Amino acid sequence: MLKNKKIAVIGAGHIGSAIIGGILKAKLISPKSVTASRRSAEALDELKKRFGIQTTPDNRRAVKGADILILAVKPQGAPALLEEIAPVVREDQLLISVMAGVTTERINKLLGKPNPIVRAMPNTPALVDAGATPLSKGAHAKDADLAIAETIFKAVGIVEIVPESLMDAVTGLSGSGPVYIYMVIEALIDGGVKMGIPRTVARRLAAQTVLGAAKLVIETGKHPAILKDEVTTPGGTAIAAVHMLESKGLRNVLIEAVATAARRSQELSRPGDAGS
Ligand SMILES: NC(=O)c1ccc[n+]([C@@H]2O[C@H](COP(=O)([O-])OP(=O)(O)OC[C@H]3O[C@@H](n4cnc5c(N)ncnc54)[C@H](OP(=O)(O)O)[C@@H]3O)[C@@H](O)[C@H]2O)c1
DSSP states (O other): OTTOOOOOSSSSSSSHHHHHHHHHTTTTSSSGGGEOOSSSSSHHHHHHHHHHOOOEEOOOHHHOOOHHEESSSSSGGGGHHHHHHGOOOOOOOOEOOTTTTTOHHHHHHTTSSOOOEEOOOOOOGGTTTOOOEEEOTTTTOHHHHHHHHHHHTTTTTTEOOOGGGGGHHHHIIITTTHHHHHHHHHHHHHHHHHOOOOOOHHHHHHHHHHHHHHHHHHHHOOOHHHHHHHHTTTTTTHHHHHHHHHHHHHHHHHHHHHHHHHHHHHTTTTTTOOOO
Protein backbone atom coordinates (compact mmCIF):
# COMPACT_ATOMS: atom_id res chain seq x y z
CA MET A 1 0.00 0.00 0.00
CA LEU A 2 2.91 2.36 0.70
CA LYS A 3 5.19 0.99 -2.02
CA ASN A 4 4.82 3.89 -4.47
CA LYS A 5 4.35 6.55 -1.83
CA LYS A 6 6.73 9.08 -0.38
CA ILE A 7 6.38 9.95 3.28
CA ALA A 8 7.60 13.03 5.11
CA VAL A 9 7.73 12.98 8.90
CA ILE A 10 7.64 16.58 10.09
CA GLY A 11 9.03 16.81 13.62
CA ALA A 12 10.82 13.47 13.81
CA GLY A 13 11.27 13.21 17.60
CA HIS A 14 10.35 10.22 19.78
CA ILE A 15 7.04 9.30 18.19
CA GLY A 16 8.07 10.36 14.67
CA SER A 17 11.20 8.23 14.72
CA ALA A 18 9.33 5.27 16.27
CA ILE A 19 6.99 5.41 13.26
CA ILE A 20 9.93 5.63 10.84
CA GLY A 21 11.61 2.65 12.54
CA GLY A 22 8.37 0.63 12.43
CA ILE A 23 7.54 1.16 8.77
CA LEU A 24 11.11 0.45 7.68
CA LYS A 25 11.37 -2.70 9.81
CA ALA A 26 8.06 -3.92 8.38
CA LYS A 27 9.45 -3.17 4.88
CA LEU A 28 6.37 -1.13 4.01
CA ILE A 29 8.54 1.41 2.24
CA SER A 30 12.17 1.88 1.26
CA PRO A 31 14.35 4.30 3.25
CA LYS A 32 14.85 6.51 0.19
CA SER A 33 11.10 7.21 0.10
CA VAL A 34 11.11 8.61 3.63
CA THR A 35 12.13 12.15 4.58
CA ALA A 36 12.40 13.37 8.15
CA SER A 37 12.50 16.99 9.16
CA ARG A 38 13.29 18.71 12.46
CA ARG A 39 15.40 21.72 13.40
CA SER A 40 18.43 20.09 15.06
CA ALA A 41 21.09 19.30 12.43
CA GLU A 42 22.81 16.88 14.81
CA ALA A 43 19.61 14.91 15.40
CA LEU A 44 18.93 14.82 11.65
CA ASP A 45 22.41 13.35 11.06
CA GLU A 46 21.65 10.66 13.62
CA LEU A 47 18.34 9.83 11.89
CA LYS A 48 20.11 9.59 8.55
CA LYS A 49 22.76 7.25 9.99
CA ARG A 50 20.24 5.13 11.90
CA PHE A 51 17.67 4.67 9.14
CA GLY A 52 19.38 5.61 5.86
CA ILE A 53 16.51 8.02 5.10
CA GLN A 54 16.54 11.52 3.62
CA THR A 55 16.64 14.36 6.11
CA THR A 56 16.19 18.11 5.93
CA PRO A 57 15.74 21.00 8.35
CA ASP A 58 13.48 22.60 5.70
CA ASN A 59 9.85 21.60 6.37
CA ARG A 60 8.61 23.04 3.09
CA ARG A 61 11.12 20.99 1.14
CA ALA A 62 10.04 17.84 2.98
CA VAL A 63 6.38 18.60 2.24
CA LYS A 64 6.93 19.27 -1.46
CA GLY A 65 8.42 15.83 -2.14
CA ALA A 66 5.84 13.78 -0.26
CA ASP A 67 2.47 12.07 -0.81
CA ILE A 68 1.84 11.55 2.90
CA LEU A 69 2.77 13.99 5.67
CA ILE A 70 3.07 12.76 9.23
CA LEU A 71 2.81 15.75 11.56
CA ALA A 72 4.62 14.95 14.81
CA VAL A 73 5.67 18.26 16.38
CA LYS A 74 4.40 19.18 19.85
CA PRO A 75 0.80 20.48 19.83
CA GLN A 76 1.97 23.97 20.85
CA GLY A 77 4.04 24.08 17.63
CA ALA A 78 1.08 23.19 15.41
CA PRO A 79 -0.13 26.70 14.46
CA ALA A 80 3.35 27.94 13.46
CA LEU A 81 4.17 24.75 11.56
CA LEU A 82 0.87 24.70 9.66
CA GLU A 83 1.25 28.37 8.76
CA GLU A 84 4.78 27.65 7.52
CA ILE A 85 3.87 24.69 5.30
CA ALA A 86 0.41 25.87 4.13
CA PRO A 87 1.69 27.58 0.94
CA VAL A 88 3.31 24.35 -0.32
CA VAL A 89 0.75 21.77 0.84
CA ARG A 90 -1.13 20.26 -2.12
CA GLU A 91 -4.77 19.37 -1.58
CA ASP A 92 -4.18 15.74 -2.61
CA GLN A 93 -1.65 15.14 0.17
CA LEU A 94 -2.80 12.97 3.07
CA LEU A 95 -1.98 14.42 6.48
CA ILE A 96 -1.61 12.09 9.44
CA SER A 97 -1.40 14.01 12.70
CA VAL A 98 -0.23 12.58 16.03
CA MET A 99 -0.44 16.02 17.68
CA ALA A 100 -2.45 15.54 20.85
CA GLY A 101 -5.58 17.64 21.17
CA VAL A 102 -5.37 19.28 17.75
CA THR A 103 -8.60 18.49 15.90
CA THR A 104 -8.73 17.74 12.18
CA GLU A 105 -11.12 20.68 11.78
CA ARG A 106 -8.53 22.98 13.34
CA ILE A 107 -5.73 21.62 11.13
CA ASN A 108 -7.85 22.21 8.00
CA LYS A 109 -8.63 25.70 9.25
CA LEU A 110 -5.01 26.58 10.04
CA LEU A 111 -3.92 25.21 6.65
CA GLY A 112 -6.77 26.93 4.86
CA LYS A 113 -7.14 23.76 2.74
CA PRO A 114 -9.56 20.80 2.69
CA ASN A 115 -6.87 18.12 2.87
CA PRO A 116 -7.76 14.63 4.02
CA ILE A 117 -6.54 14.23 7.59
CA VAL A 118 -6.30 11.19 9.84
CA ARG A 119 -5.69 11.76 13.54
CA ALA A 120 -3.70 9.22 15.52
CA MET A 121 -3.05 8.91 19.23
CA PRO A 122 -0.14 6.48 19.54
CA ASN A 123 1.50 5.71 22.88
CA THR A 124 5.17 5.29 23.75
CA PRO A 125 5.20 1.46 23.65
CA ALA A 126 5.20 2.12 19.88
CA LEU A 127 8.96 2.52 20.45
CA VAL A 128 9.13 -1.26 21.04
CA ASP A 129 6.44 -2.16 18.46
CA ALA A 130 3.84 -2.68 21.21
CA GLY A 131 1.92 0.55 20.75
CA ALA A 132 -1.85 1.01 20.91
CA THR A 133 -3.01 3.59 18.37
CA PRO A 134 -6.59 4.79 18.03
CA LEU A 135 -7.20 6.46 14.65
CA SER A 136 -10.00 8.70 13.45
CA LYS A 137 -10.64 10.38 10.14
CA GLY A 138 -11.43 14.01 9.58
CA ALA A 139 -14.28 15.34 7.44
CA HIS A 140 -12.33 15.16 4.16
CA ALA A 141 -10.61 11.80 4.66
CA LYS A 142 -11.81 8.65 2.88
CA ASP A 143 -11.70 5.03 4.01
CA ALA A 144 -8.65 4.55 1.76
CA ASP A 145 -6.83 7.28 3.72
CA LEU A 146 -7.71 5.59 6.99
CA ALA A 147 -6.44 2.29 5.57
CA ILE A 148 -3.06 3.91 4.80
CA ALA A 149 -2.77 5.23 8.35
CA GLU A 150 -3.81 1.83 9.69
CA THR A 151 -1.02 0.15 7.71
CA ILE A 152 1.51 2.63 9.10
CA PHE A 153 0.53 2.30 12.77
CA LYS A 154 0.12 -1.49 12.60
CA ALA A 155 3.89 -1.52 12.02
CA VAL A 156 4.32 -0.34 15.64
CA GLY A 157 1.51 -2.16 17.45
CA ILE A 158 -2.28 -2.45 17.34
CA VAL A 159 -4.76 -0.01 15.84
CA GLU A 160 -8.38 0.81 16.74
CA ILE A 161 -10.63 3.01 14.62
CA VAL A 162 -12.71 5.45 16.68
CA PRO A 163 -14.81 8.53 15.93
CA GLU A 164 -12.88 11.76 16.48
CA SER A 165 -15.27 12.62 19.32
CA LEU A 166 -13.57 9.84 21.33
CA MET A 167 -10.03 11.15 20.88
CA ASP A 168 -9.92 12.72 24.37
CA ALA A 169 -11.26 9.53 25.92
CA VAL A 170 -8.64 7.32 24.23
CA THR A 171 -5.96 9.81 25.29
CA GLY A 172 -7.07 9.16 28.90
CA LEU A 173 -6.99 5.38 28.40
CA SER A 174 -4.16 4.25 26.10
CA GLY A 175 -2.38 7.57 25.42
CA SER A 176 -1.61 8.34 29.05
CA GLY A 177 -2.17 4.74 30.20
CA PRO A 178 1.46 3.58 30.14
CA VAL A 179 2.14 6.10 32.92
CA TYR A 180 -0.43 4.49 35.22
CA ILE A 181 1.06 1.06 34.55
CA TYR A 182 4.62 2.31 35.24
CA MET A 183 3.31 3.46 38.63
CA VAL A 184 1.75 0.04 39.20
CA ILE A 185 5.02 -1.69 38.26
CA GLU A 186 7.03 0.64 40.49
CA ALA A 187 4.71 -0.03 43.44
CA LEU A 188 4.83 -3.80 42.88
CA ILE A 189 8.64 -3.60 42.90
CA ASP A 190 8.55 -1.69 46.19
CA GLY A 191 6.17 -4.28 47.62
CA GLY A 192 8.60 -7.03 46.66
CA VAL A 193 11.56 -5.11 48.09
CA LYS A 194 9.61 -4.54 51.31
CA MET A 195 9.22 -8.30 51.60
CA GLY A 196 12.97 -8.88 51.07
CA ILE A 197 13.29 -9.47 47.31
CA PRO A 198 16.41 -7.86 45.74
CA ARG A 199 15.34 -4.83 43.68
CA THR A 200 16.66 -6.12 40.33
CA VAL A 201 14.82 -9.41 40.78
CA ALA A 202 11.64 -7.62 41.93
CA ARG A 203 11.81 -5.37 38.86
CA ARG A 204 12.04 -8.27 36.41
CA LEU A 205 9.26 -10.18 38.19
CA ALA A 206 6.94 -7.16 38.39
CA ALA A 207 7.35 -6.12 34.73
CA GLN A 208 6.98 -9.68 33.43
CA THR A 209 3.86 -10.17 35.59
CA VAL A 210 2.22 -7.12 34.00
CA LEU A 211 3.30 -8.22 30.51
CA GLY A 212 2.11 -11.80 31.10
CA ALA A 213 -1.27 -10.76 32.53
CA ALA A 214 -1.85 -8.43 29.56
CA LYS A 215 -0.84 -11.21 27.14
CA LEU A 216 -3.33 -13.61 28.74
CA VAL A 217 -6.15 -11.04 28.39
CA ILE A 218 -5.25 -10.51 24.72
CA GLU A 219 -4.52 -14.09 23.71
CA THR A 220 -7.33 -15.92 25.56
CA GLY A 221 -9.94 -13.24 24.84
CA LYS A 222 -11.31 -13.98 28.32
CA HIS A 223 -12.85 -11.23 30.43
CA PRO A 224 -10.24 -10.10 33.02
CA ALA A 225 -12.71 -10.90 35.82
CA ILE A 226 -12.78 -14.55 34.68
CA LEU A 227 -8.98 -14.70 34.62
CA LYS A 228 -8.97 -13.16 38.11
CA ASP A 229 -11.47 -15.73 39.40
CA GLU A 230 -9.39 -18.55 37.93
CA VAL A 231 -6.39 -17.66 40.10
CA THR A 232 -8.14 -16.77 43.35
CA THR A 233 -8.06 -20.00 45.34
CA PRO A 234 -10.70 -20.11 48.12
CA GLY A 235 -9.06 -18.95 51.34
CA GLY A 236 -5.81 -18.29 49.45
CA THR A 237 -3.32 -15.45 49.03
CA ALA A 238 -4.75 -13.72 45.94
CA ILE A 239 -8.29 -13.35 47.35
CA ALA A 240 -6.84 -11.85 50.53
CA ALA A 241 -5.08 -9.22 48.38
CA VAL A 242 -8.23 -8.71 46.23
CA HIS A 243 -10.22 -7.89 49.37
CA MET A 244 -7.59 -5.37 50.47
CA LEU A 245 -7.42 -3.74 46.97
CA GLU A 246 -11.23 -3.46 46.81
CA SER A 247 -11.32 -1.86 50.27
CA LYS A 248 -8.79 0.76 49.06
CA GLY A 249 -10.77 1.41 45.87
CA LEU A 250 -8.14 0.36 43.30
CA ARG A 251 -10.64 -0.02 40.44
CA ASN A 252 -12.40 3.21 41.29
CA VAL A 253 -9.06 5.07 41.31
CA LEU A 254 -8.11 3.77 37.85
CA ILE A 255 -11.53 4.58 36.39
CA GLU A 256 -11.15 8.11 37.78
CA ALA A 257 -7.60 8.36 36.38
CA VAL A 258 -8.82 7.64 32.83
CA ALA A 259 -11.73 10.08 33.20
CA THR A 260 -9.49 12.80 34.69
CA ALA A 261 -6.89 12.52 31.91
CA ALA A 262 -9.66 12.53 29.28
CA ARG A 263 -11.15 15.70 30.77
CA ARG A 264 -7.71 17.32 30.85
CA SER A 265 -7.19 16.38 27.20
CA GLN A 266 -10.50 18.06 26.40
CA GLU A 267 -9.41 21.24 28.23
CA LEU A 268 -6.06 21.28 26.42
CA SER A 269 -7.64 20.83 23.01
CA ARG A 270 -9.36 24.20 23.21
CA PRO A 271 -7.72 26.44 20.57
CA GLY A 272 -4.88 28.48 22.04
CA ASP A 273 -4.41 26.02 24.89
CA ALA A 274 -3.16 22.86 23.14
CA GLY A 275 -0.77 20.52 24.97
CA SER A 276 0.17 16.85 25.29
N1 LIG B 1 5.04 10.79 23.46
C1 LIG B 1 3.82 10.27 23.49
O1 LIG B 1 3.50 9.36 24.27
C2 LIG B 1 2.77 10.74 22.53
C3 LIG B 1 1.61 10.00 22.39
C4 LIG B 1 0.66 10.44 21.47
C5 LIG B 1 0.87 11.58 20.75
N2 LIG B 1 2.01 12.28 20.93
C6 LIG B 1 2.18 13.48 20.15
O2 LIG B 1 3.30 13.30 19.32
C7 LIG B 1 3.90 14.57 19.07
C8 LIG B 1 5.39 14.42 19.30
O3 LIG B 1 5.65 13.99 20.60
P1 LIG B 1 7.09 13.40 20.98
O4 LIG B 1 6.95 12.79 22.33
O5 LIG B 1 7.62 12.62 19.84
O6 LIG B 1 7.88 14.79 21.11
P2 LIG B 1 9.36 15.13 20.67
O7 LIG B 1 10.27 13.98 20.87
O8 LIG B 1 9.70 16.43 21.31
O9 LIG B 1 9.21 15.36 19.09
C9 LIG B 1 8.81 16.56 18.50
C10 LIG B 1 9.86 16.93 17.48
O10 LIG B 1 9.43 18.06 16.76
C11 LIG B 1 10.59 18.76 16.33
N3 LIG B 1 10.17 20.12 16.03
C12 LIG B 1 9.78 21.10 16.87
N4 LIG B 1 9.44 22.20 16.19
C13 LIG B 1 9.62 21.91 14.89
C14 LIG B 1 9.44 22.65 13.69
N5 LIG B 1 9.00 23.91 13.69
N6 LIG B 1 9.70 22.03 12.53
C15 LIG B 1 10.16 20.76 12.50
N7 LIG B 1 10.35 20.01 13.58
C16 LIG B 1 10.09 20.60 14.77
C17 LIG B 1 11.54 18.65 17.51
O11 LIG B 1 12.88 18.59 17.08
P3 LIG B 1 13.80 19.91 16.92
O12 LIG B 1 13.81 20.57 18.25
O13 LIG B 1 15.12 19.34 16.46
O14 LIG B 1 13.11 20.71 15.88
C18 LIG B 1 11.19 17.28 18.11
O15 LIG B 1 12.11 16.29 17.74
C19 LIG B 1 3.23 15.57 20.02
O16 LIG B 1 2.33 16.36 19.29
C20 LIG B 1 2.46 14.71 20.99
O17 LIG B 1 1.27 15.33 21.38
C21 LIG B 1 2.98 11.88 21.78
